[in-house]
Amino acid sequence: MRISEALRHREKLKFKRDLRKNLTRAEHVLWQELRNRKLLGTKWKRQDTIGQFIADFLCKEHKLIVEVDGGVHETQQEYDQLRTDIINVYGYRVIRFKNEEVLEELSNVLQKISEEIIHIPKICITEVTPSPADGEGDGG
Numbered sequence: 001m002r003i004s005e006a007l008r009h010r011e012k013l014k015f016k017r018d019l020r021k022n023l024t025r026a027e028h029v030l031w032q033e034l035r036n037r038k039l040l041g042t043k044w045k046r047q048d049t050i051g052q053f054i055a056d057f058l059c060k061e062h063k064l065i066v067e068v069d070g071g072v073h074e075t076q077q078e079y080d081q082l083r084t085d086i087i088n089v090y091g092y093r094v095i096r097f098k099n100e101e102v103l104e105e106l107s108n109v110l111q112k113i114s115e116e117i118i119h120i121p122k123i124c125i126t127e128v129t130p131s132p133a134d135g136e137g138d139g140g
Helices: 003-021 025-037 071-075 077-089 099-104 106-119
Strands: 045-050 053-059 064-069 093-098
Touching (some): 025 045, 025 064, 025 099, 064 077, 064 099, 093 099, 093 106, 099 106
Antiparallel strands (some): 045 053, 053 064
16 A cells, blocks of 8 residues: 555544544434444444445445435535445445434334345355365365
């Protein structure tokens, strides 16, 4: 890794750490419901990287991202759609909620996230070990 890449990486880590420390009220409320596998036993990360973007909440096992949008997102809908399209290329689905939805209709938000989880199969990564019977592996 070159020095400039290492500095960018370090800056991105600091930025993510700052975002985690300074969650909006709506993000904090939702995080309390997602953390520690509270929602359907799924593991969530907050303010985690996907490509060049930082997702509010990311569930790798179901390739699902939840974004909690404040008022600024009303003026950047084209950017948000482009961002979603790029994230989709990574195989992730994105669902968005407004701050007000999270704060005023939390049970509905959790229901919608649960429905997405149920409809997205869990991604299992297993290591494939060649079988000696197939002529591969240790024949000895």
